[in-house]
Amino acid sequence: xxxxxxxxxxxxxxxxxxxxxxxxxxxxxxxxxxxxxxxxxxxxxxxxxxxxxxxxxxxxxxxxxxxxxxxxxxxxxxxxxxxxxxxxxxxxxxxxxxxxxxxxxxxxxxxxxxxxxxxxxxxxxxxxxxxxxxxxxxxxxxxxxxxxxxxxxxxxxxxxxxxxxxxxxxxxxxxxxxxxxxxxxxxxxxxxxxxxxxxxxxxxxxxxxxxxxxxxxxxxxxxxxxxxxxxxxxxxxxxxxxxxxxxxxxxxxxxxxxxxxxxxxxxxxxxxxxxxxxxxxxxxxxxxxxxxxxxxxxxxxxxxxxxxxxxxxxxxxxxxxxxxxxxxxxxxxxxxxxxxxxxxxxxxxxxxxxxxxxxxxxxxxxxxxxxxxxxxxxxxxxxxxxxxxxxxxxxxxxxxxxxxxxxxxxxxxxxxxxxxxxxxxxxxxxxxxxxxxxxxxxxxxxxxxxxxxxxxxxxxxxxxxxxxxxxxxxxxxxxxxxxxxxxxxxxxxxxxxxxxxxxxxxxxxxxxxxxxxxxxxxxxxxxxxxxxxxxxxxxxxxxxxxxxxxxxxxxxxxxxxxxxxxxxxxxxxxxxxxxxxxxxxxxxxxxxxxxxxxxxxxxxxxxxxxxxxxxxxxxxxxxxxxxxxxxxxxxxxxxxxxxxxxxxxxxxxxxxxxxxxxxxxxxxxxxxxxxxxxxxxxxxxxxxxxxxxxxxxxxxxxxxxxxxxxxxxxxxxxxxxxxxxxxxxxxxxxxxxxxxxxxxxxxxxxxxxxxxxxxxxxxxxxxxxxxxxxxxxxxxxxxxxxxxxxxxxxxxxxxxxxxxxxxxxxxxxxxxxxxxxxxxxxxxxxxxxxxxxxxxxxxxxxxxxxxxxxxxxxxxxxxxxxxxxxxxxxxxxxxxxxxxxxxxxxxxxxxxxxxxxxxxxxxxxxxxxxxxxxxxxxxxxxxxxxxxxxxxxxxxxxxxxxxxxxxxxxxxxxxxxxxxxxxxxxxxxxxxxxxxxxxxxxxxxxxxxx
Numbered sequence: 001x002x003x004x005x006x007x008x009x010x011x012x013x014x015x016x017x018x019x020x021x022x023x024x025x026x027x028x029x030x031x032x033x034x035x036x037x038x039x040x041x042x043x044x045x046x047x048x049x050x051x052x053x054x055x056x057x058x059x060x061x062x063x064x065x066x067x068x069x070x071x072x073x074x075x076x077x078x079x080x081x082x083x084x085x086x087x088x089x090x091x092x093x094x095x096x097x098x099x100x101x102x103x104x105x106x107x108x109x110x111x112x113x114x115x116x117x118x119x120x121x122x123x124x125x126x127x128x129x130x131x132x133x134x135x136x137x138x139x140x141x142x143x144x145x146x147x148x149x150x151x152x153x154x155x156x157x158x159x160x161x162x163x164x165x166x167x168x169x170x171x172x173x174x175x176x177x178x179x180x181x182x183x184x185x186x187x188x189x190x191x192x193x194x195x196x197x198x199x200x201x202x203x204x205x206x207x208x209x210x211x212x213x214x215x216x217x218x219x220x221x222x223x224x225x226x227x228x229x230x231x232x233x234x235x236x237x238x239x240x241x242x243x244x245x246x247x248x249x250x251x252x253x254x255x256x257x258x259x260x261x262x263x264x265x266x267x268x269x270x271x272x273x274x275x276x277x278x279x280x281x282x283x284x285x286x287x288x289x290x291x292x293x294x295x296x297x298x299x300x301x302x303x304x305x306x307x308x309x310x311x312x313x314x315x316x317x318x319x320x321x322x323x324x325x326x327x328x329x330x331x332x333x334x335x336x337x338x339x340x341x342x343x344x345x346x347x348x349x350x351x352x353x354x355x356x357x358x359x360x361x362x363x364x365x366x367x368x369x370x371x372x373x374x375x376x377x378x379x380x381x382x383x384x385x386x387x388x389x390x391x392x393x394x395x396x397x398x399x400x401x402x403x404x405x406x407x408x409x410x411x412x413x414x415x416x417x418x419x420x421x422x423x424x425x426x427x428x429x430x431x432x433x434x435x436x437x438x439x440x441x442x443x444x445x446x447x448x449x450x451x452x453x454x455x456x457x458x459x460x461x462x463x464x465x466x467x468x469x470x471x472x473x474x475x476x477x478x479x480x481x482x483x484x485x486x487x488x489x490x491x492x493x494x495x496x497x498x499x500x501x502x503x504x505x506x507x508x509x510x511x512x513x514x515x516x517x518x519x520x521x522x523x524x525x526x527x528x529x530x531x532x533x534x535x536x537x538x539x540x541x542x543x544x545x546x547x548x549x550x551x552x553x554x555x556x557x558x559x560x561x562x563x564x565x566x567x568x569x570x571x572x573x574x575x576x577x578x579x580x581x582x583x584x585x586x587x588x589x590x591x592x593x594x595x596x597x598x599x600x601x602x603x604x605x606x607x608x609x610x611x612x613x614x615x616x617x618x619x620x621x622x623x624x625x626x627x628x629x630x631x632x633x634x635x636x637x638x639x640x641x642x643x644x645x646x647x648x649x650x651x652x653x654x655x656x657x658x659x660x661x662x663x664x665x666x667x668x669x670x671x672x673x674x675x676x677x678x679x680x681x682x683x684x685x686x687x688x689x690x691x692x693x694x695x696x697x698x699x700x701x702x703x704x705x706x707x708x709x710x711x712x713x714x715x716x717x718x719x720x721x722x723x724x725x726x727x728x729x730x731x732x733x734x735x736x737x738x739x740x741x742x743x744x745x746x747x748x749x750x751x752x753x754x755x756x757x758x759x760x761x762x763x764x765x766x767x768x769x770x771x772x773x774x775x776x777x778x779x780x781x782x783x784x785x786x787x788x789x790x791x792x793x794x795x796x797x798x799x800x801x802x803x804x805x806x807x808x809x810x811x812x813x814x815x816x817x818x819x820x821x822x823x824x825x826x827x828x829x830x831x832x833x834x835x836x837x838x839x840x841x842x843x844x845x846x847x848x849x850x851x852x853x854x855x856x857x858x859x860x861x862x863x864x865x866x867x868x869x870x871x872x873x874x875x876x877x878x879x880x881x882x883x884x885x886x887x888x889x890x891x892x893x894x895x896x897x898x899x900x901x902x903x904x905x906x907x908x909x910x911x912x913x914x915x916x917x918x919x920x921x922x923x924x925x926x927x928x929x930x931x932x933x934x935x936x937x938x939x940x941x942x943x944x945x946x947x948x949x950x951x952x953x954x955x956x957x958x959x960x961x962x963x964x965x966x967x968x969x970x971x972x973x974x975x976x977x978x979x980x981x982x983x984x985x986x987x988x989x990x991x992x993x994x
Contacts, residue, residue, distance in 0.1 A: 001233045001293055004301040005245035008652035009313040011599045012243050013043075013050040016216050019241075019301050020062075021054060024212055034062035037215040037232070039596070041066055042400075046597045047216075067197070067218065067225065089196060092189040093181060095131075097551035100513075101180060102173060103127035104555060109172040113165075121563040125570060129621050130173055136620070138190035140633050141223040144174040147623075151630045163624040170622040194224035201231040204238075212237040217597050219243060219645070221283050221634075226290035233293070243597070244649055245284050245298055246318045254295060256323050257282050261632060262289035276323045277637045280644035286634075316340050317648050320681050330681050338681050343651065344691035345678060346659040347671075348698075354661040355385030356698035358604055361657060362386070362587060363393055364694075365602045374588045374600035376650055378615065379607035383589050386606070390587070398583030401591035402576030405544060406569050408537035409437060413528065414545075415572075417502060417520050418565035424467040424506040425499060427460040427755045434495070438528035452491045455479060461753040463763060466795070469496055469503055498526050506561045514552035516564050521545055540577045592646045603653035608660040608672040614643035647674050657691055710986035713739050714963035721746055722958050725840075726950075728850035728889035734953050735968075736883050741957070742964035743978040751977040764807060765870045767794065768914065769836060769853060771815070772868060776835035776854075781826075786819040787812060810921060811870070814914025817922025821912070829859035839899035841892065843947075844954050850890040854912075855902055864908035865891045873911035876936035879927040880945075883969065887911070887927070888946025895943060909942055 006015045024030045038044050044064045051061055103123045110117050117123070137144055146152070147167065156164060181187060187195070204213070215232045218225060219242070233240040258275025260282060276282055288295060316338050319330070330338065346361075348354040358375060365373045377383055383399045390397050405411040413436045419429030431453065433439065440449025456476055465471035473496060480489040501519050505511050524532050533542045548571065559567060590598060592613070607613055617636035619625060625635045650656060658678060660671045679686050724745045726734065734741040743749050757763075771790045779785040794808050822832075834855040841848055854866040867873070867887050874884035891906035893899065910924050917923035929936035937945045956962040966982040979985075 001297050002235070002239040003233045003293060003298045004239060004241045005247055005298050006241060006243060006301045007247075007314045008244040008317050008648050010301075010652065012217060012649070012652075013046045013597050013599055014054065015301060016241055017047065017050040017054050020214065021051075021059075024062075025059065029060060031062050032060035033211040035209075035211060035213045036062045036064045037067045037213065037218065038064055039067065039218050039220065040593070042594050043217050043597045046599070050599070067215070067228070089192055089199065090185055090187045092192040093184070093186040094551060095189065096547050097554055098177070098188070099124070099127055099131055100551050100555040100557050102130050102177060103557065105173045105176040105180075106130065106169075109169055109176070112172070113169065115169075119563060120557070120559050121566045121570070124557075124567055126621075128570075128574075130170060133170065133620055133622055134174060134177070134188060135190050136628075136633055137631070138188055138194070139222045139224075140631070141194060142631050142633065144171070144178065146631060147171050147174075147627070152627055155626050155630055159624050159626065163627075166622045167624065167627065194222075197224040197228040201228045204235065205231050208235055208237075212239075214239045214241065216241040217243050219283060219287070219642075221287040221290060223290055226287055229287070230291040230293070233291070241301060242284060242287075242298070244280075244645065244652070245288075245295070246281055246314075247295070247298060247300060248315060249281065249318055250326075253322060253326050254281075254285070256326060257285050260286040260289050276641075277634060278640040278644065279323060280321050280641055280648045282641045283634075283638065283645065313340065313342070313652065316681075317651050320651075320677055321644055321648065327677075327680075330683070333681075335685070338683075338685070340651075340678070340682065340689060342654055343656045343658065343678075344689050345675065345686075346657055346691035346694060348659070348661045348695050350663050351379075351382055351661050351665065352385060353695065353698060354606065354659055355382055356389055356701065357694040358382075358386050358606055358657075358659060359389035360694045360697045360701075361602070361604060361691075362390060362397075363395070366395070366584075366586065368601075370586070371602065372586050372588070372600045373602045373604070374590060374595065374598055374653075375604045375606055376590045376592065376595040376598075376646075377606035377613070378592050379612050380591075382607045387589065390584075395587070396583055397587045397589055398579035399589045400578060400594045401589075402578035403537075405537070405540055405572040405575040405577055408540070408577050410532055410535070410538040410541040411572055411577075412436070413438060413524055413532065414520060414541060415565055415569055417523050417527075418516075418568050420499065421502045421506045421511075421516065421519075422562045422565045425469050425472070425503050426467065427464060427472075430472070430499075431457055431460065431755060433527065436528065438531045440527075441529060442531075448487070449491075452488055455488060456492075457755070460755060462757050463759040464756050469499060498523060508561060510558040511561050511564065512552070513557040513559055513564075513567075514549060516559065517545055517549050517552065536580055537577045540575060544572060544575055592643065595646065595650065600653055602655040602657070603650045604657045604659060605647060605650050606659045608658055608675050609664070610670045610672055613647070613672055613674070614640040644674060659691075709990055710983050712987050713966045713982045715739070715742055716961065716963045717742070717746055719959075719961075724958070725847040725849055726954070726958065728848070728886045728893075731848075731885050731889055731950065731953060732883060734957060735885070735949065737967050737969070738957055738962075738964035739966035739982050740978050743981055746964075749978070749981070759807060761871055764811070765868075768811060768815075768868060768870050772818070772854070773836040776832060781822050781832055783819065783823050786815055790815050810916075811914060813921035814870070815922075817920070818912065818914070821922070821924065825856070830864070831857045833857050833863075834899055834902050837899055839890075839893045839902075841896045841898040843892070844951060844959065846954050846958050848889065848893065848950065850886070850893050850898075852890050852894070852899060855890075855894060855899065855906075857904065858908065860907075861904060862907040863891075863894055863902070863904045864910060865894065865906050866910050866912055869911055869913040869915070871913070871915050873913050873925060874927065876927040876929070880937055882945075882949035882952075884927070885946055885949055888942055889950060891943050892946055892950070906943065907939070 006012050020031070020034070020036075024034045036047065038047060044066065047064065048061065051059070103120070103126075106127055107117055107123055118126075134144065137146075148171070156167065159167075213232050213235060215229055215238075218229065218240075229240050232238040256276065257279055258277075260275060285295075288298075315336075319333060319338055322329070346354075346357060348357055362373050362375070365371050375383065375386060380399065380401060383401070387397050387399060406415055413433060416429050416433035416436065419426075420433060423429055434453045434456070435450070440446045440453075456472065459475040459479060460472060465475075473492065476492045477489060480486070480492070502523055505516065505519055532538055588598065588600065605613070610616075617640055619636055620628065628635055658675055660675055661669070662671075663669055678689075682689060726745075730741055730745060733744070771786075771793050774793070775781055775786050775789055779789070790812060794811065832854065834852055836851065836853065838849060838851045840850075852865065853868045856864040856866065858864055865887050867890075878884040879888070887909040891909060894902060894904070894906050897903050908926065909928065910926055912922075912924050914922055926939075927936060928942060929938045954960075957964060967984070967988065970988070
């Protein structure tokens with residue numbers, strides 16, 4: 001048998017090619033006659049690069065075919081067909097159509113079982129799990145009918161009830177699917193792949209090819225691949241080259257790995273319960289056993305690759321991954337048997353520090369000419385951070401694992417439009433789609449487009465309006481009318497015609513998937529033109545959409561409009577868009593699959609924490625682990641062994657850094673079990689292997705001299721800048737927090753509301769004032785008219801669930817009190833003379849303004865000033881101290897005839913609160929001393945005291961020169977729109993005067 005192994009300390013691809021060239025390049029065309037069977041397309045690229053490096057001069061490359069690795073998504077597809085030429089094998093079923101069909105069959109099976117049927121999105125997610133389970137069984141050569149076999153029936157009774165139910169559901173669905181495949185004359189892709197392998201094995205066994213065949217780097221232990229490799233190894237001009245089969249491992253340790261599908265007891269399951277499936281050599285033992293080959297028949301390839309690690313590294317790696325019982329021998333290992341020269345361990349505080357330290361290591365390594373660096377990590381977030389830090393040095397690195405399609409530019413637009421359907425054009429998805437980088441064309445057209453989008457953005461600020469296109473249309477057309485902006489009106493009309501089909505689709509009970517895809521593709525192209533499909537992500541999106549449309553034509557899939565975005569996101573997450581070119585030629589960033597067979601002088605293994613590397617062992621949600629084990633299918637722990645093998649391969653590089661952080665974004669984490677093994681095996685040698693310099697350098701990058709403490713702001717504008725009007729509401733702010741008055745009235749800065757903002761108390765107050773003004777203007781405060789008016793007004797104002805569910809009932813109850821109170825006061829002879837009107841007066845040469853919420857004329861001819869509050873009104877003590885002067889200032893203006901059509905002397909000053917009081921919602925209170933013992937101003941002194949506080953404020957800040965000190969009264973609650981501008985957190989609490 002021609003079976004070989006390349007040790008971990010040798011670069012696999014280079015060592016492989018270094019042995020292939022002298023073996024098969026006997027003349028110019030020797031290699032061209034060679035067929036090389038490799039595990040993945042990434043391996044084809046890696047081996048091709050190795051041929052280029054080692055050829056010396058031009059040569060013809062061998063024929064390379066992908067036969068598969070442990071990950072199905074790297075193996076399924078037509079690349080397998082060349083080795084099965086001439087095979088009478090049914091075509092493979094389309095994977096996307098199968099997914100949709102399984103969802104429909106799952107729904108049918110659940111209804112037949114009397115189960116509660118979840119949403120369509122949940123059905124599709126479960127259908128994907130069923131498809132994975134079917135693939136796992138078929139890769140192992142197991143007919144789903146075996147689920148009813150004696151071996152499984154013997155353990156079903158011992159399973160929990162939910163496992164029995166799930167197994168039955170799985171069997172019902174797969175039975176329907178098998179019948180559907182038979183009707184179509186198709187098979188699943190793994191079944192077709194197995195048939196192609198068996199066909200090639202049979203053909204080569206019966207008629208050995210005249211050309212050489214070498215299978216290299218294959219680690220999949222599926223029975224069909226094992227049978228094919230057995231035939232290849234038996235050919236006179238064939239060979240099988242395995243990656244890192246540990247030939248020096250003691251026989252006792254090898255035996256301790258378990259039976260690995262080679263038990264002599266027929267009653268034992270194919271995979272023993274005590275098998276060490278997490279060991280990095282276990283899957284290779286399983287492969288050899290299924291090939292019927294003894295480890296002693298495997299020979300060393302004896303070709304050392306370029307830039308290989310020292311030979312003693314392989315012995316240390318072998319000892320590193322000993323099974324638990326055998327790892328007790330570490331204490332007796334001589335130093336040379338646990339020597340890991342060139343391997344460093346780097347520990348950082350958090351992922352950001354880890355990414356920065358890794359970037360420093362890469363930047364440092366690039367200073368060495370021709371040195372190649374690889375970052376291997378399953379954590380795509382860490383990879384993205386490293387790429388960002390390298391970009392700060394103008395170093396562009398690409399993540400070869402790719403970017404999920406939903407995170408690409410084209411994919412995001414498609415999902416934004418799907419959210420427009422789901423939410424019926426809610427502001428956030430609507431503006432996200434309209435401001436997309438592809439929307440509106442290029443050049444001048446793009447500039448004009450963004451001008452219109454920004455105007456729409458400003459109109460949609462604040463709490464959400466009602467759903468649909470009518471509310472934003474009303475706002476935009478009103479703005480266009482006010483500004484006489486015909487271009488804005490025409491832009492919105494065209495946009496409304498484009499979006500109307502999507503919004504109408506959101507109003508339907510169910511939408512066929514095909515119809516949704518057509519509408520989204522049409523809207524996306526109308527919005528962005530062909531730019532949507534132009535780049536790599538656009539082509540990937542186009543392929544995804546067309547593939548899903550073809551499947552949806554054959555398998556109708558009705559969806560709730562609210563689920564369309566979630567369904568598409570789940571489906572798009574299965575696709576990655578990989579960079580084609582443009583990255584630094586000496587930097588590679590790999591996922592675990594992409595890193596297999598790769599070569600680099602420095603390999604950094606990042607994200608070595610539990611839950612990341614290795615990932616947690618997954619349990620099939622439908623088939624119990626005991627059932628899988630009984631059928632001979634490796635369980636979820638099998639992946640841990642593959643992750644260990646990936647790390648063992650990475651440790652074969654000349655220089656290796658094992659990196660992990662002590663915490664992630666969620667809290668403290670545990671270092672990977674592999675790192676802990678390295679620490680334990682190194683023992684007293686560990687300190688010599690710590691990488692401490694890179695984290696220090698990374699931390700030093702952000703070090704700077706401490707900034708001086710930021711002082712409390714005390715701006716002093718000149719006299720001309722101080723010449724501003726004072727409003728009654730701003731007077732309170734001026735006295736309590738002069739800086740806020742400075743920012744709002746002198747700098748004239750205004751807070752920009754957020755999109756889809758939570759309804760704030762200020763917004764609620766504005767809504768109530770508008771309702772009460774309309775009540776007076778339209779109905780003269782007539783009984784029975786306020787509540788219907790308020791209901792309609794609040795319905796138009798906001799579609800926010802917080803508003804509809806909590807505030808609206810409370811406001812309606814408070815307004816009911818206002819209406820009842822008005823009936824009582826009218827009966828007493830009190831008359832409303834003014835609502836929501838602005839007045840002004842000159843006071844010490846300064847214009848003072850106020851917008852009176854309401855002014856009533858009392859039966860004795862005097863006036864009552866009313867201030868509406870939706871929350872708790874200011875206390876009498878606040879009024880007494882001069883921090884709540886709105887009522888008094890409004891009264892002063894009324895006394896000086898500052899309101900048109902109103903004259904008289906104010907004698908009552910009332911807060912009407914719609915908040916909950918002692919007797920329900922709504923109450924009235926006067927902030928005067930009458931009826932109080934400790935705080936308040938006497939009624940007859942109210943205007944005098946208000947004038948005194950007003951004069952004090954004007955003398956100090958408006959006509960005077962006093963600084964506008966921030967938070968002059970820090971204990972007084974108020975608006976905080978300018979806290980960030982005043983950098984409040986940087987000085988409050990440190991200032992002795994604060």
